[in-house]
Amino acid sequence: MSALISDPAAVPTRPSPARTGGLLGPLLRSKLVTALASPHGVDTYLERFNPMWAAHEVRARIVSVHRETDGDAPVATLTLQPTSTWRGHRAGQHVLVGVEIPGIAKRFTRAFSISSAASGRGERFTLTIRAHDEGQVSSYLVRQAQAGQILHLSQAQGEFTLVESPATPTISRLVFITGGSGITPAMSMVRTLLRDGYDGHAGRKVTFLHFARSAEDQIFATELAEIAAADNGVDVHLRHGDQVFSEFELRRLVPDYKETDTWLCGPPGLVELVKTAYGDSTRLRMEFFKPAVARAAVSTGSTTDAPVIEGDISFTRSGKTAAASGASLLEQAEELGLKPEFGCRMGICFSCTRTKTAGTVRNILTGEESAVPDEEVRICVTAAAGDCHIDL
Amino acid sequence: MTELLDQPAAPAADEKYHGLTHDEIDQLGAELDALRLRILADLGEPDAEYLRKVVKAQRSFEIAGRALFYLPVIGWVPAVAALSVSKILDNMEIGHNVMHGQYDWMGDPSFNSRMFDWDTMAPAENWKYGHNYMHHTYTNVVGKDRDVGYGILRMDPEQKWNPYYLGNPLWAFLLMTFFEWGVALHDLEAEEVFAGRRPMFGGENAPIWRRIRKKMGKQVLKDYVLFPALTGPLFLSTLAGNAVANLVRNVWTFNIIFCGHFPAGVASFSVEETENESRGQWYLRQMLGSANITGSKLMHVMSGNLSHQIEHHLFPDIPARRYPEMAVEVQEICERYGLPYNKGPLHKQLFSVFAKIVRLSFPGGSQKEAPVRGPQAVTEDSLAA
Known part of the structure; x- marks a missing residue:
């Protein structure tokens, strides 16, 4: 876990042609090269030589896969080396990941939150993913993906991010409420605050309230314990098993929570409880991963032969x-x-x-x-x- | 579900259509549907691997071709050869097939029918409408399928003769030479323009013409300005080489495509007889309206497997590399139903097409060279098989 605390962005990245000398990149993106490569685009030619060479598209090589938790729905952290076309990310953002599942040869694309601190252009970052039963992509990435494989990426996206940049810090207090794998964007924010803050301090008071199914199922357990133990301004409260969110407990931790900037990410049950507690407060920001799962077809026992479609x-x-x-x-x-x-x-x-x-x-x-x-x-x-x- | 699938078929129940009863046509449709489903369910890694392999080969030929132009004199012929192969692969086995949606299931944006564009003058968006929809839905329906004569040739005796068609062989030769330009301009629907039903470059043609201009500009800039200029003093040599490569591709694709629907014995259809067509009848029309070319594996690859035109028209959205294996079953089905299965080597099919081009430059032509037409035209021979 300590490897994760160390800033992944600090690892030197291998230069690819679009960066070398700072000239090749602009050249490959120039009108001239675009016209020469028309209609297919320069990337399809670069890719022939090295999958990590790109002028427009974003791809990444898996550097390592680190198993965080085991059990029915294991979690793994993937460290990715993106192509130089990666513009970096703000803490809390997510990225679309395209994976070709072997055997069926189909590419599937899913969104995953970035768990490492804010990254710059071409810098490494990590994804922390839970293998869901119904999730072909998450399951593949956690259980089968190996170092060296190439993933297709979008640029980082999403507005579930820290409001101000490290360049214009504020001292106002922050609250993170997360459940399960919803911890990842909050983790990216806390890591960014600790990295960019002053002398190991987050630079402000942070309350981190997280709910996990069990202690064994707790992601980032070691790092969270270290953060909790250190003198850094971050309070970590982990709740396991039957301990559900209660407004009473939140009020005890953060009496003026309705006037405190809060980031919420977790399963629908937790989201509902927290939303109720915040009422019409405008300080609550939310991120949803999975869209509301639609009902599958239901064939009701009707008298006709054709199944009745409900939906x-x-x-x-x-x-x-x-x-x-x-x-x-x-x-x-x-x-x-x-x-x-x-x-x-x-x-x-x-x-x-x-x-x-x-x-x-x-x-x-x-x-x-x-x-x-x-x-x-x-x-x-x-x-x-x-x-x-x-x-x- | 749609009018093409569900509504009652045109001929009365006791009437035969191309020698088959209603039930037989439905059964034929069911057999072809079953074949289709079996292959669809089997698509996977080998198909994706194959496409990536062909694309890799095409890109390699292209890079080699562009590079060899830097080698004065001795590099020229290999350069033209490599670039011609690159353009043929790009247009046929890759472009045509990808833009049919044959590889959409892979979920790879670079092989998605909505995003792909090919190394030729015709913009993908225009071509997909005229080809995937008009030509593949209304195949060989005279008056609806604009690929019957491409609006400039007389390729069916049902097209009314006029003195302009005396130039049929010349027009065909010019179309062959400038095929990529012709295919691009085809989407302006010149016959509609001459009939006064739409303006050449305005109205509904405006966006089509805009796309054509833009794409032509890019293609000309690349092949006739930038790549020649990059070879410096060899400018004219490279320019000529690129032009020849485009010509080679034009001649080859024209010939393959004309062998698909115009050899003798291929049927055409009237608008009336295809109204309210059933799925089985649609399949039947695709079979009777297409012809295959027999030959080596290399010939099939270089033709984008359009040498299996019959299978392509039955299953336009199935990856073309599957057509050879499907052809065995389609041919067996044809034999069982007593249907013709039009195939022949390239030279035979080409001769047949050129004979038709020449014959139809004169009035009439519905005798010997005429395509099979409607139920009456089905001979006892074809039924007896």
Whole structure:
């Protein structure tokens, strides 16, 4: 764990061509090179030589995989060396990680919070991930990923970050309330405060209240113990097992919590309790990882042969909804007066492809059901098989 | 679900369509659907590996080709050869197939049909509409499939003759030479423009024309200005080399594509007979309206497996590398149903196409060279098999 306390960004990074001499990068991104590489883009040529060479895309090599906890849903921390195109991250941000799962050859992309302190351009950072049963990507990254593998990344994103930068610090107090793997963005913030603060101090009073299923399931246990023991201005309160959040306890720790900047990240149960406690306070900031899980298809014991489909289709861009009827998503959208692009209406031309952001759908041609989030579907041959969200 | 799948088929129940009863056509559709599902379920690592291998080879040929132009005189022929191979692979086995959505399942943005663009004049977005939707949905429906004669040739006797078509062989030759320009401009739908139904560059053509100009500008800048300029004193040599590589690609793709739907014996269809078509009938039309080229594995790769045009038209969204194995089953199905399965070596199919181009430059032409047309046209021979 001590390896994690030491600043990952301090590890010297290997220069890649886009950095060397500070000239190659701008050259590779120049109009000239873009015109020469048209229409495919310069990265597809650079990649032939070294997957860590990039002018625009962001990729990362896994430097190490460190198992944090074991059990049914183990947690691991992955240290990543990004390409020089990585612009760095602010504490609390997340990144989209694309992984090709071996065997099925499909790339899946999921968001993960960054657990290391704020990073600069091209600097190493860590992801701390819990392997969920239903999560193909998280499970793969925790259980099978190995040093040397290449991941596809987005730039860091998200506004669940410390309000002010180290350059303009304030002394106002902070509260972090987290549950389970929701600890990661808060951990990044605490690490950043301790790194950038004065003489090992966070520079202000910080209360860190975390809930874990059990002591064995506690992520960053050693480092948290060290932070708690040190003279640094950070109070750490760990609650395990049946100890749920209570407004009474929070009030005891932070009497004026409603007037204190608070970051909340955790499972829905915890989020609900904390939201209730804060009422209409504007000081509470939240981050959600998993969108509300949609109901899968339910075949109720009806008298007819066809299974009754229960669920609501929500066309998220237009804000319209409809009850799933078994008709194609295209037809259901048209019934609502939407005019999505379409072509053959039989699944061959891909004109109507849209993103299903969440929920379960059924391919009308194959009968195959899929609950994979952020999946591209041809809406002319896809019907809802439960609640689903379509980017339309 | 859609009008193409669900509504009752056009012919009456006791009427035969291309020699098959209604039930037989439905059964044919079910068999092809089953084949489709079996291959779809089997897609995985080998398919992804194959595509990455082809892309890697294409990029290597391209880099080698661009580099060899720096070698005066002796480098020129190998440079043109490498660049021609690169462009053919890019357009056929990679571009055409990726833009069909054959590899969308991989979830890799670089092989996604919505994001991919190819090394040719036609902008991806325009081409996908005209090809994936219009051509693949209305294959060989005279009056709807704009790839029947591409708006400039007479490739079907049902196209009314006029003296302009005396130039059929010349127009075809010019189209072959400037094929990438022709394919790009094809999406402006010149026949609609000449019929006065839309303006050439304005109205609904405005965004299409904007994309064409932009893409043509990029292609010209790259092949005819920047890469030649980078070779300094060899400017003209590189310029000529790039032009020849583009020409080689044009000639090859034109020939492969014309062998797909125009050899003798390939059927065309009327708008009326394809109204309210069932899925089985759609499959049947794709089979009767396409022709295959037999040949070596190399020929199949260089044609983007469009040498398996029949399988491509039955299963346009299945990775083309699967067509050879599917062809064995499709051919067996054709035999069982007494349907023609049009295939032949490249020279035979080409000769047949050129004979048709010449014949149809004159009036008539619905006799010997005419494609099979409708139920009446099905011969006893084809049914007896």
